[in-house]
Amino acid sequence: MTRSLFIFSLLLFSIAASAQNTQGDLAVQREAENDPAPFASQLQSSVRDTNKVNLLCKIARICWYQRTVENHAVDSTLLFARRAYALSRDINFTEGHNEAVFLICKVLLERAHIDQALKLADEVYGEEKVRLLLIIAEPYVFHQPPSDKEFAKAMPLIEKAVKLSAQAHSLRWTNECLNLLAKLYFNKGDVVLGKHYFMDIINNYHHLKDYNNEAKYWSRLAEYMPENNKTYTEMIHSYERAVYYYLLAGNKKEAGYSLRDLALIRTNFNQTAQAGQDQMKMLSLFKEIHEQLSPTTYFQLSEYYQITGKYDLALSYALGGLKAAGDNLDKRINPARALGTTYGFLKDYKNAVKYSKIAFDYDAERNSPNMFLSCYRVVTFLTAGGNAGQALLFLNKFLAAHSLSSISYQQIYASCYGTIYNALGNYAEADRYYRQMMSLEEAANRENGERIGHHFTMTGGYAYYLMGKFYVERGRYKQSRSYLIKSLDNPHYGDKDQEFDTYKLLFKVDSALANYVSAIRYFERHKAMADSINNVETANKISALNIQYETAEKTKDIRLLENKQKLQLAAVQKADTIRNFTIGASVLLLLLASSAYLGYRDKQRSNRQLQLQQNEINVQNAALQTLLMQKDDFLNEKDELLDEKDGLLKEKDWLLKEVHHRVKNNLQIIMSLLRTQLAHLKNEDAKDAIMDSENRVQAIALIHQKLYSTENVASVSMPAYVADLVNHLTDGLQTPDKKVKVQQSVEPIHLDLAQAVPIGLILNEAITNSLKYGANESGVDITITFRCMEGANALLIIADKGRGLPSDFDLATSKSLGMQLMKGLSKQLKGCFNISSGPGVTVTIEFKLLSLLSAVKMTS
Template sequence: MGKGIFSISFFLLFALTALGQVTKGVLLVKKETDNNLSALLEKLSQSPSDTNKINLLLKISHVYWYSRTLENKAIDSTMLYAGLALELSKTLNFTEGGNEAKFMQCKALLERNQFKDALDIASSTDGEEKARLLLLIAERGVFNFPPDSKEYIQAMPLINQASAAAKKAGSTKWMNECFVLTGKFYFNRGNVACGKRAFMDIIQSFHQSGETENVARTWSQLGTYMPENNNTYRDIIYSNEMAVKYYRQANNLKEAGYSLRDLVIIRGNHGQIVQAEKDLLEMLRLFSECHEPLSITTYYIVSDFYRFNGRYDKALDWGFAGVKAAGDNPDKQIRPYIALGNTYAALKKFDKAIQFYQIVLQYDISKSDRDKYVDCYKIANFMASGGAPKKAFRFLNDFLKKYPTLSVNNRELFASTYGYIYDLLGNQNLAEQSYLEMLRLDQAADQENGKRIGYHLTLAGGGALFIIGKYYTQHHRFKEGKKYLEASLKDPQYFDRDQELDTHKLLFKADSALGNFIPAIRHFARHKALDDSINNLAARQKISELNIKYEADKKSKDIKLLENKQKLQEAVIERSNTIRDVMIGGVVVLLLLATLAFWGFKSKQKINRRLESQQEAINTQNIILQRLLYEKDGLLADKDGLLKEKDWLLREVHHRVKNNLQIIMSLLRAQAGFLQNADAKEAIAESENRVNAIALIHQKLYNNDQIATINMPAYVSDLVNNLSNGLGVKKIKFIQAIDSLHIELSQAVPVGLILNEAITNAVKYAFNGEAGQITISFAKGEHDLVKLTVADNGRGLPENFDAMQNKSLGLQMMNGLTRQLRGVFEISGLGGVTVSLRFKLHVN
């Protein structure tokens, strides 16, 4: 519903012509990798007064700059150490150090909005350094003040002065930086044509001089800085496409990959999903080819792209990978937390979504970041959706009282949130007023987007239309609801899969109520197709596994921290601390087991609710179909509908059984994690394989057209693959000779379990880690008799082995299952072990 992914800003690093006072700097403060302030200050106290000390003072100034918050005094320290670096640079006549010190002083002064003092410093320089500092001051006006402010208006004269200084110094780099900031100046004022013209002048200049890589870089910047709305996004796509083209020509695969990443964002925001995913995969391929490590931003963008398109398993996978890559760095953790918060909200796990976004909100407030309004909007919506509208109302009021906003986009967001909260509280008068206010602000919000550079979350266009259309439809005002919902489909900006899913469901409801049955069926079919693609079994299983893995990793990290703290304790309290840690470990284990049990219970409840919802949808569809088709097909239509309903319900039964078996497997895996005894772990693993053999049958029945019988060649192939992967088989060759047999469920389950036991025993005991071969055959003879054989060429059975007297669980299970099939079970050990089973096939 909102724009899910950030645009990334960076500045040109053009070739330098060294005339006048030279600078190697850019407009960003260098981010130091060595940022341990205590160590740096200790090193400073021991440093002689030379150029190395100047560089150390500047490094400390950089570190303080990036540690600044609203509360601390880091900006004062930034200024202090930059001043010390400047004084020492003057003494040693170290021009480069002095330039960087003045740059840091200007940054600190501008952070306090002391423009006059910053201009005094700029006037004390000349050449490239003067151009750099004047651009720095102008940039502050462009990005931190509204277009009608004095600071913003003064930016253009400063850019012109910087351009004159750069021209006098013969600096192509800083002349082009002046063009870039000129473009940003016009873009932020909403003058897209002038902003675009400034960038095109740079591109034309680089074209004429044959600087292909700089052409690519400027196209990329044009795509980055052009404000995004319904009128400009095609130009942004074209700019990034040109950047990719010229980066490829320059053989810069790394930057081509980053331009593809920008294309993923803009295409995803405007409904070009198929091409966006192609760009995403090509981006990852290029990064792999040029050995570019994935940044935290890339993890975030890929995760949010898949969330945006309803691929929640992939979204969680990339989100957790981003958290792992971020390590303990709070600055890097924020974007993966945003991605995970968005995904958990899409999965209706609002408590988890709020946990992640509370961390993000506190971070953005500490950085005085405008994104805090987006954080507030999301948290309030999550609270309301999670069943606490009163709490959401209080939270939203308190936040806006403390942090009022004039942004039209923010006001539109919060109007929609108030409408949602009032609706949940039952005050329909205020709810409708809020939604109409949201709609009233929509055009102005889109216009505001056309004057803003960088990231924004917006409802402008399809989002606002969907929200008010949903409200009217849910309150049985179907004509009004349909009008807005259909309009939202025509404008796919910021239109994610969850919203599209709900839109077709609501249009099905509206058209049904209005008697438009043919469109209603079309919308229902589209809704069902989207729902199946988003909520399929494999995705749900992956999501469950990722959740369990994340929680387990988190627990492991917490335990490791406790162990590290324990080592620092005094020897006198070591005994009491050990007892305490054991008790904590016991409580953690009990809590984890209780959580798993509760998760299983909630999963069953969710499945039941989904089945009830689908049954209601089936009943509604049947009523509509009967009314449409009865006159043409009479009783035959009823019969066909009932048969279709029967097949559908049977699939859902298999679906539910498979899901419950997956829960059992997850519980078994979790239990094995707390066991120390190797035999117990092995027994758990064998039990998991047996459950998987049954689950695989129900998965086949759910996914295949034939819902009553199992295709044995496909089933045996999947079972062998699962077992070989699970048991770590590398040297064993499997030969499968399976006739084209289809077996009923009542016979498929015991056959699958016997196969599981026979193959597992052969892998574990036949070869002693050496290479070998296992042959599986399943052949049909006369009178519907079939023979299943699992044979290996391993070491065979021990002498005097009696299968009937052997008390192993596996053999007893195979004998018992053979009796269930009313068949004959045999095992022999000549030239390896051969297990065979003969029984009569049930025929429909």
């Protein structure tokens, strides 16, 4: 792409075009919270509106930052993003739809499903489509070598994004396109053109007097420019401009962070005095605006003091970083790296290995490129601590699983093998690997000037130092001297400890070569550095810091053990409470069922009394018919008796409806109590038990609701009841990926209360089991059949198409509460219960209908 394409794109601003605006960035927003569980529990009670979409997206973003190589957090990200996607489309919520599509696209790219990501990008337009095109192009830019044909696939995507940005009249997204173009050219080794595109962005914001964004892109220019001896002056200049324009915009916080990054670059190139001044300015700005030092800032301050040989301050800032990070593992890792390196400088290799392994495990679990640096440090400290054999095993295992994709990595690990074999006494192999390390020096230096992010390198003084030190140890003084001198002439990424040791080695070399004047000069330099690095005051400070830290860690461990004991005791008490509450709820449920049954018996007794009264009335009516013309007072008595009969019948129906209504309300109270208990539980088994109990209560409540809400108070219509029960149990389970299909074939059977309650509970248990365990690839498919048989019998069948029962399942010995309930309720009906498998699970109950309701079925 040339500059003419960018100019042409800007001309397209005059073209009218619709724009689907987006406030999002190219990276997934990091939430302040780390645990998605509290938010996931809110979903059940959430209304299907824009707030629910935002909640689903928030959960997806939290899961995104918890993903590792082993866990399934990326699957959770996709699950919640797809739910947000479906709901946002249903309610026409564009902003939520855009964020959901972006998150789904991120997951697809994580799994290398580029074609699916491109297809998804076709669903959006305007700024949102630009956003997706850029995140699809990013993996080609950053994860593919410039020589690979895959790298070339990035350019058409970026060009299309540029045109769409112009059509959408979006300067912001045009600048984002240029930003990615600049990084692409930096990775190709074209520093001039990469810088050119960054300057286009900077000039755009400068003309608008948007100094805050101008400063941001000065900082990005420095951050992404390949780093070597040719480019570091431009990087320093860019960070200086960033500081200037942030201060001009009044953004002291970001000015402070740019000063921090500026100090890091100066330190890397041995400008330690200026770096120290930059850090003092940074700390002054942060103090002025009350900005707390972040763990990353502590980490960089620790690195600075490592390089300058002030190990007491390096240790202090590393420990400060751990304290600032608290219990947040993501934030604790950089301070842990700093601690490992600092202990390495202090020759405390046990602690150096300990903290470096913490960093390595974290990086390897997330497949982070930082694992190459972490592995190098573990191997180096193991070797220096006298465990070269263990270091060799560790390194071989790591490299067997990870290929070295860059020349810098090849050079670094050649040095590792050289150091290990030297420590093992295999000097021929050590010499071979060290010479291999030096043969890669020029190519590695060139690579560092061509690609973004290659700051983990040995180029500069360190490779020369290792080679010179090895030759001194072998007594090859003439060969060693030139390497040691070059290490001092090229101090890129050097440190005071290396310089200190180099003077000592040169003193030894010149003494052996009879260059006594030069030898004395190097000895004086070595002695002067020894006085500043290893003085007693510094050693005492380091010792005090170690004691303070170890005491704090032991106190923390004791508190953790105490808290763990308290949590275990609370868990036991909670389990007892849950068990007691469940037993109590079950007893209450049985009492209510018994009460309902007694109410039904009272209703039958009232019916018999009313029938006797009706017979008496009929007799009296017959007598009154014969005496109608003779006895007017008999007519009056008849009218009174008829009125009394109608009143009693109405009162009977009203009383029965009131009984059913009150029973239903009592059951609703029980369900509310169960839901309240559920909100305070953490144990998943306890939650499932409470939810199952709630469904059982709901199954009975629906029966009483049917009885008081219809004219027929004597029986329950099973087609309507089954439909309502299915809707209750499956509500909220339907998703784009998981379909819940329930086929109902229920004849117009009416059951009285004595049979309706057991049948309702059996239906609840069987359907719940199918929803939990009867899923197949397409979802859940359930069939419910309820029909009359010969001899006034009824047959109920609930079947699913899932994976079926376990091969060793035995109904007679099953201890499942659901199975026990269904068997017990079938006995109450005096019916036959059977459960079979293959394919799926089929539950069958055959029982005899009561004669009265059989007649209802026949007449209907």
